[in-house]
Amino acid sequence: xxxxxxxxxxxxxxxxxxxxxxxxxxxxxxxxxxxxxxxxxxxxxxxxxxxxxxxxxxxxxxxxxxxxxxxxxxxxxxxxxxxxxxxxxxxxxxxxxxxxxxxxxxxxxxxxxxxxxxxxxxxxxxxxxxxxxxxxxxxxxxxxxxxxxxxxxxxxxxxxxxxxxxxxxxxxxxxxxxxxxxxxxxxxxxxxxxxxxxxxxxxxxxxxxxxxxxxxxxxxxxxxxxxxxxxxxxxxxxxxxxxxxxxxxxxxxxxxxxxxxxxxxxxxxxxxxxx
Numbered sequence: 001x002x003x004x005x006x007x008x009x010x011x012x013x014x015x016x017x018x019x020x021x022x023x024x025x026x027x028x029x030x031x032x033x034x035x036x037x038x039x040x041x042x043x044x045x046x047x048x049x050x051x052x053x054x055x056x057x058x059x060x061x062x063x064x065x066x067x068x069x070x071x072x073x074x075x076x077x078x079x080x081x082x083x084x085x086x087x088x089x090x091x092x093x094x095x096x097x098x099x100x101x102x103x104x105x106x107x108x109x110x111x112x113x114x115x116x117x118x119x120x121x122x123x124x125x126x127x128x129x130x131x132x133x134x135x136x137x138x139x140x141x142x143x144x145x146x147x148x149x150x151x152x153x154x155x156x157x158x159x160x161x162x163x164x165x166x167x168x169x170x171x172x173x174x175x176x177x178x179x180x181x182x183x184x185x186x187x188x189x190x191x192x193x194x195x196x197x198x199x200x201x202x203x204x205x206x207x208x209x210x211x212x213x214x215x216x217x218x219x220x221x222x223x224x225x226x227x228x229x230x231x232x233x234x235x236x237x238x239x240x241x242x243x244x245x246x247x248x249x250x251x252x253x254x255x256x257x258x259x260x261x262x263x264x265x266x267x268x269x270x271x272x273x274x275x
Contacts, residue, residue, distance in 0.1 A: 001055040002035040002109050003028065009047025016042050034110035041103045050083040052076075052109050058191070060112035060274075063128055063136075067106055068099040070160065072127045073116055074136040075190050075274075081135040083128065086150075093169040094150040117274055123195065124187050124248070124270040129155040137190030144180040152176030154185050157265050164233065164266035167205045174203045175265045177253075184251035187270065195272030196242045200250075203264035204233040210260035216252035219245040231256065235269070242272070 006014045006027035013026040019040040029037035050065055057078055064071045065083055074081075085100050086092070092099070126138045131153050133139050138158060146152035156173040163171040177183035202211050211231040217238070218224045227238045248270055255263050 001030060001032060002061075002111070003030045003051075003053040004035045004037045004107055004109055005051045005053070006037070006042075007049055007051055008045065014042070014048065029107070031110075034108065037105070037107040039105045042105065043103050044085050044087055044100055044105075046087055048085045048087075050085065050107060052081040052083070054079050060117045062108075062110050062112050062116065064106070064108045065128060066100050067102070068096050069127045071108070072125070073112055073121075074126060074128060075138075076136055077190050078135055083134055083136075084130065084132075086130070088150075090150045094153065094156060094173045095170050097170075120271065120273055122269045123189060123193050123272050123274070124158045124268055125160050126155075127159050129158055131155060133188075137188060139188045139190070140175075140185060141188070142175060142177075142183065142185040144178050144183050146176030146178040149176070152178075152264075157185060157268050158187060160267070162201060162267055164201055164203050165205060167203055167208065167262075167264065172203075172205075176262075177264065179261045182251075183253060184249055185265065185268075186247055186249045187268065188247045189245070192244050192246050192275050193272055194242045194244055194275060195248070195270050197237065197239050197271035198227070198248070199235045199237040199267075199269040199271075200227070200229065200265065201235050201267040201269075202229065202232070203266045204231065206231065207260060208262060210258050210263040211256050212253045212263050213256050214252075214254040215250055218249040218251060219243060220247045221245065235267075244275070 029035045140154040142154035151173045157175040166172040
C-alpha cells in the first residue's frame, strides 16, 4: 500500500476539490503499487507538506512530486517520508520559477520495478532531495553552504542539473563553500551500495570561479582515494575496483593558486549497484 497526503502546517489533512465537478474531499490518494494525486486548483500555502506512507520499510520507489521534477528513484528505509513544499523566495531561486507554484498538481509515487533497482546506475542522483534529511535517500549535506542560500545548498550537487558556466540562481545552482578551507560534502545512500566510478563537475564560471587541484573521496569503511582535478569545464572522473559503502564524503579539497576565492561544485555522480 502507498498513501499520498497533503497536510498543512498544523499537520491537518487539506480538504478541497480535485476539480470543479467533484465534491470536497481530503487531498489523499492510495494504491497498492502506485498512488496518484491529481488536483486542478489548489495553490500551495506556506507550511504545506506532502506525506508519503508505505506498508513496509527498506523499499525503493519512483517518485514525482511536481511537474518540474523528473521521476526519481529513491530509497525509503522507514514507512514515512515527509516532503516540505519549498515555497519561500529563497527556495524559488534554486529552481525554475514555476516549481510548486502552479494551481494544478500531479503527484505520483509507485513501487520501483526490479530492473530499476538492480541495474548499474548513478546512485547519487536525487532531484527530490531537501536541505534537511526528510527520510528519502540519497541525501546530500555539508559542513558549510554559502550564506545559507538555497542556490548554494549541498543538495544542488545531486539534483541532475549540469549548468556550470555561471553561478547563482537556476539553472546555475551549485554547492558553494563560502571560502571555507575544511569544507566537506557527504552523500548518504541510506543503505549499503557497491560503487566503482565517481564523476565530478566543477563550477566553471571563470574567471569568477577558482577550482580544486585535488580532492579526497572518503568511504564509510574508512578508505580514502585522492583524486586529481583541473579547471576543466566538463566532468572529471575516477574509476576503481567495486567497493561497498553507505556514504561518500568529498573533503580535503585543495584550491588552485589563482586569484579567485570561489571554487564550487555543480554535480557529483556516483555509479554502481544497489546490493
